[in-house]
Amino acid sequence: MLTDRAVVTEAYTVIPRGVLRDIVTSNFPGWSGTRAWILAKPVQGFATTFAQYLVEIAPGGGSPHPEPETGVQSVLFLLAGRLNLTIAGTEHHLEPGGYAYLPAGTDWSLTNPGQQPASFSWIRKPYEPAEGITPPAPFVTREQDITPTPMPDTDGTWATTRFVDPDDLAHDMHVNIVTFQPGAVIPFAETHVMEHGLYVLQGKAVYRLNDDWVEVHEGDFLWLRAFCPQACYAGGPGPFRYLLYKDVNRQIRLT
Structure with missing residues (x-):
């Protein structure tokens, strides 16, 4: 019986947590010990400006080059566990509530140094340059x-x-x-x-x-x-x- 709350319409979509199961995960090239649930991507009748993932990294996993497209910016928000984020050679230690903005073209890498899986929300969007405006710099902060x-x-x-x-x-x-x-x-x-x-x-x-x-x-x-x-x-x-x-x-x- 189909009794969950999943809904897909032309105006909105609801993806309940109950359908985010092992059989719908994705693996990414260049990542180890990592799986992701792709929640949104640009397709006809769905998201047009961005992609959003729920990502889980096992202890010791991660990627030396997470972003395959030079024109794409990212936001990471840590939900659980610990992550080491390296931006242009500088290491940052993220705990739950940690937030990172990574501009297009940034050299960054990500690893899980902990003993438990780490999960985070990853939002990607092509950056739109504007005349006379300097693109933003990377930064790391905490919700708290x-x-x-x-x-x-x-x-x-x-x-x-x-x-x-x-x-x-x-x-x-x-x-x-x-x-x-x-x-x-x-x-x-x-x-x-x-x-x-x-x-x-x-x-x-x-x-x-x-x-x-x-x-x-x-x-x-x-x-x-x-x-x-x-x-x-x-x-x-x-x-x-x-x-x-x-x-x-x-x-x-x-x-």
Whole structure:
């Protein structure tokens, strides 16, 4: 019997954590001890601007050259375990909540030095240069070191952890963490040009997507096309949190 919550439509997709099983993993050239669940990629009727993976690296595994395309930028967000990330010869030690932005053309490598598997979200997008704007530099930070910004008129029940200044035009994508306290809502149907990848980090909620209400919880992934109406109600008993991708800060190309 098919009783899970997987949904694929032209406006949105829900990939529940229950379908992310061993038989749907992918292996990547140049990686050892690694498997990945590909959650989004540019295909007709699906994601158009980005790719997103859930990646698991066994102890001692990793890659000396993870990114095969010179024009592609990445964001890594560590979910569990430990990772050593080397950027242009400088080593960084990531623990859960660790976040790294890696510009297109960056020389980087990744290994798991721990005794347990490490898992992380990997978001990739081609970088769109803009005239007169210097491309951004790589950086590594932690979610725990950033104070969430409350959304207007929500009394702090809806807040966003921003890793990049929204006014920095060097960045053409943002990957943030959105947090709703129990009972908090998106109080209107957002309808905007940004495409979303949404990986649920904690809690549960009901999401309004186009004409439908869908139940989501920790480990689920959602893709939302541009202009898909969206709203949310956090059901509790704890916070509802997700990692959110969106494309930003560029003119619409017509030719």
